[in-house]
Amino acid sequence: MASTSSGGPKVCFNSTCNQLLVVPRHGWLRRTGDFADLCDRCCSAFEDGKFCDTFHLNASGWRCCESCGKQIHCGCIVSFHMFILLDAGGIECLKCAKTEYILVCTVAYELYLLILTPNPTWPCASHSLRGPAERISDFSSKRPRIYYWIKSCTMAASTHTRDDSSERFVNGSWRVSAQEKIGDKALTSGIQYDEQHNLFKDVSYQSHFHTNATPLSSLPATFAPHDKKMETGNVSGIHVKRLRAPPSVGKLSSNNNGAGPSLENQAHNTKAQGETRSCHQILQRYWSQFTGHERQQLSGGSHAKITPLFEKVLTASDAGKIGRLVLPKKYAEAYLPPISQPEGCPLVVQDLNGKDWVLQYRFWPNNNSKMYVLEGITPFLQSMQLRAGDTVTFSRLEPEGKLVMGFRKVSPAFPYDKGNETTDMRIPAHEESLKDDIALKSRNIDGTWSEVDKNSIRAKRKKGGKMCSNSKNLKLNEEQILQFSVTLEQIQGLLRPPLTNSPTIVVIEGVEFEDFQEAPIIGSPTALLTDNVDGSLCSTMAEPTPDHLERMLPMINHENQKSLKTIEGLDALADLAVHDGIHNGTKHKSNHSTPTPITHHDPTPREQQVGKSMHKRNPFILADAMRSFQMLYGNENQKEGPDLPDLSREKPSDSTFKNQNIDLNIQPEREEELYPVSDSMGIMRLVEESTQRYMKQQQQQQKLSFNGITDGAHKNHDL
DNA sequence: GTGTTGCATGGAT
C-alpha cells in the first residue's frame, strides 16, 4: 500500500495505483484513525463497493457467502465491513445478514436500533464494542445516520399519534428524537451520541400538553426497557440511559446516500449481533414464539404487522378465580404503559378475534420492588378457555400499537390440530437457533460477553424441567417435531405385548396403538422372548448402558435416533428407561409379593407448575417414558394446571408396590370421556391409561389372589 | 360466609 510522506505529495493509498493525488478523497478509515486517501478512480471503486473486485481479485481471502454464494473478499481492511462472520463458521454477505438482522429486529421492536453509517469509514472494532476514542470522535462528526424506531404503546382511552421525528446536531453530537403524543402526554424519545463518554444515550422524557395533567415528577421517566445492564442516570430531569456505544457505522437501510457505498460494515456484525443479543436478552424469558402464520392471524390477515412482545405461562394463580395475571416485571415495564401509582391504569387489549378487553394494569409494592399484575383477566381466560399451563402471548399490532393478547393452549395437539387457531406457533428454525444462540450470552455495556438472563434459563427450566434445561433442546423445530411424531408412532416398538394377550387396535390420529388389557412393557424386543413368560413382568436386564436405549429403539430409524439424541430429553428418557424402568421392572416383578397401595399424589402447585420434571424416579417406566415423550413432543410450556388431568395423580407412586391396596374408584373410562383423545396429550393419556388399567388389574388380581379368590382377573377385566 | 384486595412470605434462581 502506498503511504504519504509528510510534506511530500500524496499518492493514492491503493498500492496498485499510487497515482499522485491532487484532490485526495477519503477512503476507508485506517487503524491510525486517518483516512486512506484515494484517487478519484479508487475512491469511486471503494464507494461503489467494487474496490476488492477491482484491485484484489487475485488476492487471497475470497470466500463465498454462506447464504447466497456471492464471493466476498475477506482479506483486507477495505472489505472488512462487507461481510459478517457467522457463529457456525463461514461468512455471510451483508445483504443476507441484513435480512436476518431486520427480521430479528422486527421481533425486538422495542429496542433502539443504532445502525449507523453513510460511509464505510469505520474499520470496525469487531473485537471491541468501544473503539478508540479517535474513531468515535471522527465518527461522531460525520453525522451518522441513526436508524431509529420509536416505541409505541397502547394506552387505554388515549389517542396515540406519532408527531415528530427529527435529527439535530446538538453539542457536537447528533441527536435523533421523536415525539409521540399519548393522551395528554408527550413522550419524547431520543438517542444522543455522547462523544465525551463514547456512548449512545437514550434520552427520553415525558412532558404534558396540558397543564392539568399529572405532574411530571410523578411520571416515569422513560418508556425504554428498564434493563439494569444499562447504566442509567438522571440529568436535569431527563432520563438518560446509556446504551452500548456502537463501534462503527453501518446503515440498515440499503439506501446509498451518496456518501459512499451503503454497506453495513463489520460493525454491523458485531453491533447487530450485539444488539440482537440485547434484544433477546430483554425478550427471551417470555419470548413470543410466533410464526408468520400466527402473526397473520393476529393481524387479521391484513398487512398489519405484529410485534411479539412476551408471553406468560399461566400459573394456577394467574388462572385462578382471583383473575390476576402476574406480569413479568421486566416486560411489564418495557412494553406496557408506565404506571407510577399502584392503581395503575386501564389497558385495552385486543384478542385474536378483534374483541377489546379492558384490563386493569397495576402493580403492588413488593420488597422494595413491584409486582405487576393484570386484573380482570378472568373473562378473557374463560372466553378463550385458558387454564393454568396455557400460555398467554402479548404482542403489538402495528402501526397502531395496539396490544394484542393471544394464547397457546397446553395441549393444542400440535402439530396436527389444524382447528386450533393458535397452533403452529413455533418460530422458524433459523430464528430459533438464533435465539438459542443469543440466549446463551448477552453483551454488557462494556462490550464484554456475559452469561445472560438467568431468569430466562430459570423460566425455561421451569417450563422444561430437567428434561429440557437447554433452550436449544427445549424447543423443537417443526422438522424435529415431525420426526418425533414418527418416533411417537414407533414407540409401539418399545411396548412389548404381553404374550398371553391380544391387543385391541386403537387408531388415534392415524397412529395405531395396541391397547392391551395387560400392560405393554418397555424393553428390548429381542429380550422379550427370552424371559418373562407370564407377560406381566418387565424383563430383567444386565447392567444397562447408554447404548441400551439404542437397542431399545429398534424400530426407530437412524435418522430419528440421531434427531432424538439431539434432544436432551432423550437422555432423560434413556435415564428413565435405563435407571428407572429397568430397575423398576425388576421391582415390579418382586412386587407381586409386596402389595402396595395406589397412592394418589396430589402435586403441590409448584409441582404442577414445573410439570412432571419433579417425578424423577417413578417406578412406572411406561408412564415416565410417556411423560418424557410428552414433554418433548408437546409444547415446552406444557404444564398441567389444576384442571388438567394430572398424570401424577393417576399413576402409582413410588410406594405403589410396597403396600398394595387397590383404589377401585379410578375410572379410566370416565377420564377418557373427560379428556378426549384428540391430541398428542391424548395419545399419551391413552397409552398411560392402558397401562393404568393393567396396573390396576394386576393389583386387583394380586389382592384377590391374596384373599384366595382366583377369578379376580376375570371380574376386574373391565377395570 | 364469601369474595376481593393488598401485602407478605418464601421458594427458586
Next chain:
DNA sequence: AATCCATGCAACA
C-alpha cells in the same frame, strides 16, 4: 445476597 414471582393470607367489603 438480591431479585423475581407464585402463592398464601389477613383485612376488609
